[in-house]
Amino acid sequence: MFQIKARDGMGRMGKLEIKGKVIETPTIMPVIHPNPEKQLVPMEKVKKLADVVITNSYIIYSNPELRKIAEEEGVHKLIGFDKVVVTDSGSFQLSVYGDIDVEPLEIVEFQERIGVDVGTILDIPTPPYAEREVAERDMEETIRRGREALELKRSKNFSMLLNGTIQGSTYMDLRRRCAEIMGSMDFDIYPIGAVVPLLEKYHYKTLVDVIINSKMGLPTNKPVHLFGCGHPTLFALAVLLGCDLFDSAAYALYAKDDRYLTEYGTYYLEDLKDLKQFPCSCPVCSEYSPKEVYNMEKRERERLLAEHNLYVTFEEISRVKEAIREGALWELVELRCRCHPRLLEAYRQALKYVEFIEKFDPVTKKSGFFYGGYESLFRPEVIRHKERLHRIRYEKIFITTVSKDVEKPYSENLNIPPTDVDILVKDDVFGLIPLNIDLIYPLLQSEIPELYDVEKEHNKQFVKEFMERYRDKIMDIVTYNYYLSYYSSKKKKINRDVIRIDRMLQYQYGFKILDEEIMERIIVRRSKRTGWIRNVFLVEGDEKKLLFTLRSYDNFLIPTEEGAKLLHRKIPYPKYRVVVDRSVERFAREGRSVYAKFVVDCDRDLRPYEEVLVVNEDDELLGYGTTILNGRELMEFNYGVAVDMRKGIRG
Known part of the structure; x- marks a missing residue:
């Protein structure tokens, strides 16, 4: 059972319950060798970091000694881990050797027999860029095996959960189709398979396509496991795209090649040996200098490097979780994706799917919008704002610019005469910002540096299209000034704050909530400390009823009971x-x-x-x-x- 506790982008900080054991996602599953003699990092240290590990059931099945222990005492006892144990089924060996000597249902039944918490079907991992006919045939076989594995699980009442792996090579329609069919079968977890070759060749752009097209077809209520992804630089982006689980053999494999993992790249130990200290404060790096580790015997050197690699892997997972909790995952992704040009290319590819991602991205966040580069112009917060601008029912519009010397919020720092004209300010990032709503997230809650000219050009087409759409309602400067003069002398005065609340409600909910009769009975209370709007009341006789409170960190209008009743009547x-x-x-x-x-x-x-x-x-x-x-x-x-x-x- 899976539930979401916090979120950002398509990333989810969740709680996953597996056979009475609970793990927090996103998380990494260290790959554990089922033979204790070949396990590089001692299990005592793995236990301190991991709530879930993954090992290979096919290796256990193929080794008589390991198989005997697993069948008699269970896989947890075999590897020395009493938390959640996930097993692969031999698909990796199938991809390497082309054939394995076990039947698909036999390996599923074996995983149940040795007490696995989450087993995996024996899928067919089609490599990237395979011929379409091969990819489609392998996908159909994977689906068939998945269906049979579920039937076996249900008929024999297996207690283990089951992974249903998504295949389809690099054909995105096949990935979506596989995800839709497998998703309808109600597996417990959905791994996205056969992506390791993409990772090895830095084909991150294609990886993004594979992830998102798989996500499009999968049910939203199940965790997604990105099989074989274990490098820290990728976690933030993969989580942003909706991956919840990862597995890592990289911590050990890289150590065997004297490679040192960081969240921003990989270094060879030889290139670090002349540093006084490692660029890390994990227990290994705090105790040893690069030269000391470099001069050690190979086995000891590998062990220490593997321990460091595992520490830094979990550290990055923790950093991603905190970013989700703060609503700052996009900012972390923009930072990480500048570690390598191929990662930046992948991030840009992800933004091509922004219409899909926006559906899952929260409408508000506790952290502000931090501009990280040209790519930020395509983030969901910006796209959503431009769409929701059309929720407002404009009658008269005046579009202008504001000096960079004027601080936000413009509505509080400019001397604007009372008017019912909607004044929209051109903005390099958000396109247009109506002054009546400029307190609301993300317009006020944004930090944007001085942009390059090419960045400033980006929104010109949007402004042009907006002006064309509302051309009958847009005033030029002469008409606007004349109208202000007329309004101040002839028109019945309406409190400017009331007009602002009306527009903010339209922007937030998409409907006209305050009619003319209600607007005449609205009063607004401002904060004594900041001078900004804080409460919205409705006057009924001698009584003032609180309708809405502006939440301090995003200025969303939060309804009271009376406000909720009003919304219910009007929406x-x-x-x-x-x-x-x-x-x-x-x-x-x-x-x-x-x-x-x-x-x-x-x-x-x-x-x-x-x-x-x-x-x-x-x-x-x-x-x-x-x-x-x-x-x-x-x-x-x-x-x-x-x-x-x-x-x-x-x-």
């Missing part, structure tokens, strides 16, 4: 709704979290972390809160929290 069904089963209606009204398995319908266009209305099947308002999942995930997940409730509404 048509099913928009911004999560519909729950009647069996949990009472719990929703009590303000308890909504669990995914009780969601029966929803607005399919929802994005993670949006403020939503929780209703029953008759659209009666039960409460309101923040959705952890997007619209597709709400319909696919059956475990974990779906909506973090703010408050229930009694019937």
Whole structure:
């Protein structure tokens, strides 16, 4: 069972329960040799770092001595690890040698017999760039074996979970088709297979295509394992694209070649030997100098290098998790992808899929938007803003520029006369920023350096298209100034702050929430400390009812009970709704979290972390809160929290 606890991009920090044992994702599974004499890093040290490891069931099966121990005492006892043990089925050996002497169902049954926690089908790993006929034939055989393995598992009531590997070589339609078919079979975890040759040849751009096309066809409620990916430089990008699990033999294989892993590249020990100390503070690097390690006997040198490589691998995984928690994974990816030109190329390829990625990217983050280069112009935050600009119902528009000397937010630092004209400021990154919404994430919560001229050119076409779309509503400077003069002398005054709240609600929810009658009864309270808007009230007689509070870190309008009722009246069904089963209606009204398995319908266009209305099947308002999942995930997940409730509404 898998649930999401935090997220950024398509990356998910989750909790995966396997046979009563819990692991936190994303994580790395060190590859453990089933023969203890050949295991380079002692298991005592592996245990301190890893909650899950992977070993090879085919090697165990093929070695009479190892097989005997595993069948009598179990795989956990064999390798000396009492947490989660995953096994490969021999597919790697199949890819290297072309044939292995075990039947597909036989190796699946063997994995269950030795007490494996997660087993793997014997898939056919088609190498990249194989002939299409070969790739399609191998994929069909993998699907057939997967179906038979699941039937065996169910008929014999196996306790182990089962990996259903996605194949298809470098034919993206085959990857999607394989993912869709395997995804419909309800495997427990979905590895993406046969990518090691791409990694070895630095074909990261193609790797991105393989990952995303596989993700497009896979169910969202299952973890994805990127088979064979173990270098720290790749983790951030792979997690951003939705990979949850990795396995690493690299920590040991690189050590045998005297290679030293870092999160930004690989070094040969010989090139480091003249340094006073290693560029790392792990236990190995803190105790030994490069020259000391270089002069050691080969076996000891390999062991210490492997230990360092394992430490730095887990350190990067921890760094990725923290970036997800902070909402800064995109920034980490932009940093890592500048470690190698092929990684930067891969990141740019990923951004070509931004329309797909945007559906999973949270609408708000605790960390601001940090511009990391030209690629940042294509991030989901920017693309989403440009799309949501069209949610606002403009009547009169004036487009202008603002001096770089004016600090954000422009709306608070410019002397703007009261007006109902929507003033839009040209922006090098976000294209256009309406002053009425410039407090809201990511517009205010962004750090952008002075851009090169080529970067400044990027949004000219967007601005041109926007002006063409709204040409009947755009004022030139003369008309705008004349209208301001008329407005100040003739027009009924409307509080400028009320207009801003109206536009912010349209931008956030996509509908006109405040009609003219309500706008006349809206009052706004500003913070005594910052002077910025903090609360929105509705006046009813002698009473002021709090509708919304502007959240401090992103200035999203967070509804109160009265605000939720207003949204429910003004937003048509099913928009911004999560519909729950009647069996949990009472719990929703009590303000308890909504669990995914009780969601029966929803607005399919929802994005993670949006403020939503929780209703029953008759659209009666039960409460309101923040959705952890997007619209597709709400319909696919059956475990974990779906909506973090703010408050229930009694019937």
